[in-house]
Amino acid sequence: MDAKTSVMQQIRQQAALANARQLVEKVNDHCFERCVPKPGASLSSGEETCYTHCMEKYMAAWNTTSRQYLGHVQKGAAGQVGLQ
């Protein structure tokens, strides 16, 4: 594989990894807060069910946010300013 293709591949992989890491971190932040208010000796089945729902809800929300935000960015607005 030539140097150009290999660098491109590395960049794509790292970008995907960084994105996944951010998602995991955010999901866990929110869902831990919501689903495990008082940590016990282990995760209860209720907490696990809550986690499953919470993860799915968070990702559904992510898709909504993404669509809505990209709509703004594509309209050309100063969408990329802020939240650095």
Add this chain to the structure above:
Amino acid sequence: MDQIDPTTAAALQNLSPKDKQELNTFVQGESQKAQIQHTIHELNSMCFKKCVTSRISTGSLDRSEEPCMKNCVDRYMDANMTVIRHLEKMRTLG
């Protein structure tokens, strides 16, 4: 960020101008994508906190959460514009 190994670095030096240009464009595009994705993560985190407040019992957004998320993004953009316009005014007024 990982370092590029010396062999790859040397090979990059020897790229044709056309390949260098192509790589440059690619990196700029990826960097812009990464920035947009980062913003989506932050926005979503903020709006989820504001909009998903009742007990979590399903895996999808309910009838009030979905419009709330959309409004949240829209109002954030409005607020962002307000800040920009204000700064612009300060700049021109000196």
